[in-house]
Amino acid sequence: MFTLVSDYKLPSSEYTERRLNLLGKIEEGTAVLLFAGRAPMASLDEAYPFLPNRNFFYFCGIEQEESVLLLIKDSSLTRSNPASNGLSARLYIHPREPEKEKWTGKRLSFEEASAISGISDVRVLEDLKEDMEEILSGSIKLAWDETDLSPLRAHLEKEMAKTEQFDTVTDISGIVTLLRMIKSPSEVKAIRTAIAVTEESLQVLEGSLHPGMTENEAKAILEAEMVKRGSLFQSFSTIAAGGKNTLCLHYPTPRDVIEDGQMLQIDTGARAGGYCSDISRAYAINGKRDSRQQALFELITECKKTSLSAIRSGSTIAKVNEETRKTAAAGLRELGVISRSEKDALEACKKYYWHNTLHHMGLDVHDVCDRDMVFVPGMVFAVEPGIYIPEWGFGFRVEDDVLLTDHGAEYLSTPQT
Numbered sequence: 001m002f003t004l005v006s007d008y009k010l011p012s013s014e015y016t017e018r019r020l021n022l023l024g025k026i027e028e029g030t031a032v033l034l035f036a037g038r039a040p041m042a043s044l045d046e047a048y049p050f051l052p053n054r055n056f057f058y059f060c061g062i063e064q065e066e067s068v069l070l071l072i073k074d075s076s077l078t079r080s081n082p083a084s085n086g087l088s089a090r091l092y093i094h095p096r097e098p099e100k101e102k103w104t105g106k107r108l109s110f111e112e113a114s115a116i117s118g119i120s121d122v123r124v125l126e127d128l129k130e131d132m133e134e135i136l137s138g139s140i141k142l143a144w145d146e147t148d149l150s151p152l153r154a155h156l157e158k159e160m161a162k163t164e165q166f167d168t169v170t171d172i173s174g175i176v177t178l179l180r181m182i183k184s185p186s187e188v189k190a191i192r193t194a195i196a197v198t199e200e201s202l203q204v205l206e207g208s209l210h211p212g213m214t215e216n217e218a219k220a221i222l223e224a225e226m227v228k229r230g231s232l233f234q235s236f237s238t239i240a241a242g243g244k245n246t247l248c249l250h251y252p253t254p255r256d257v258i259e260d261g262q263m264l265q266i267d268t269g270a271r272a273g274g275y276c277s278d279i280s281r282a283y284a285i286n287g288k289r290d291s292r293q294q295a296l297f298e299l300i301t302e303c304k305k306t307s308l309s310a311i312r313s314g315s316t317i318a319k320v321n322e323e324t325r326k327t328a329a330a331g332l333r334e335l336g337v338i339s340r341s342e343k344d345a346l347e348a349c350k351k352y353y354w355h356n357t358l359h360h361m362g363l364d365v366h367d368v369c370d371r372d373m374v375f376v377p378g379m380v381f382a383v384e385p386g387i388y389i390p391e392w393g394f395g396f397r398v399e400d401d402v403l404l405t406d407h408g409a410e411y412l413s414t415p416q417t
């Protein structure tokens with residue numbers, strides 16, 4: 001299998017539907033502004049790679065810097081255009097500029113932006129200021145995403161702070177979070193595709209593991225396979241940790257040699273159409289787990305089973321964590337890591353089992369969520385019970401991606417055996 005995701009896109013109808021969902025949840029007489037943002041500078045004239053603001057991207061699928069989405073809910077629109085249902089969407093983008101594009105790459109034409117987003121009204125960014133002045137001179141109120149750090153929003157916020165309208169600006173980030181927590185069939189398909197890229201790449205890596213290789217070599221092999229398949233930006237920078245480095249969750253400096261007899265922890269994920277995957281694998285570098293490595297692998301597999309059955313409608317992140325910790329504590333006692341005389345094994349377990357066992361996953365790898373919201377079908381989670389035993393000099397997590405359906409949790413990835 002060779003899954004190619006270079007041009008993976010969701011259908012524009014998906015974005016149209018999301019915009020209608022959002023407008024259905026906000027007050028009449030509101031204009032929503034969302035910003036793509038721009039890449040922050042890394043140094044002097046070098047920028048970090050650009051990824052659009054996820055709440056902006058969610059409603060239009062546009063990945064061009066400094067684009068702006070304007071959504072209006074106003075019944076006067078229906079009077080002038082009955083087909084509008086009182087709703088309208090406009091996209092503001094930088095126009096094409098051949099001279100500039102020679103340096104920084106091709107920009108979208110209006111037609112391309114329209115085809116991706118399903119928005120017919122595409123305008124030049126320059127018009128935004130005047131258009132907003134006109135809109136806000138009426139009785140329309142402004143709404144935006146206050147978690148958004150884009151320079152353009154910060155600029156507008158500063159400008160508007162002096163005006164009366166500023167007192168009535170609404171934050172829509174909470175509404176968007178609730179929408180993003182439930183995945184549509186197209187979103188699940190994109191996530192499955194991202195997972196396919198990750199799994200194919202992991203298979204290549206597994207075939208090239210050998211004692212004496214370095215952590216960064218393992219990382220490079222894996223990421224090269226994902227890039228080959230068109231996933232240019234991964235869900236996050238792949239974690240590759242060998243030996244005692246496996247005790248560090250987000251181990252950031254992969255440069256050590258992985259010795260015979262050691263474990264290698266990989267935590268990685270390709271993207272497709274902007275959607276993340278997130279998979280962790282624990283490999284014995286010489287291909288054969290010793291008895292302790294095998295015992296921990298079996299315990300973590302047991303924990304994952306507990307997590308899966310605890311992920312059901314009506315449950316919460318906290319409940320799944322608690323259920324899973326019970327399995328971990330019992331197993332660690334069995335293995336003698338927690339002594340049999342220990343009265344409170346659940347408490348003692350916290351030393352070895354100390355990070356969340358699951359998180360929502362979507363456009364962000366640790367996706368936006370209301371942590372206390374009870375689970376409903378359509379939610380997608382990365383499930384990653386991890387146990388780290390300093391006394392043994394290693395630990396790891398094994399992570400798979402899961403969809404909650406009407407019939408319970410279902411694996412999207414293929415669990416490691």
Ligand SMILES: [Mn+2]
Pocket residue numbers: 278359382384399
């Ligand atoms: Mn994860």
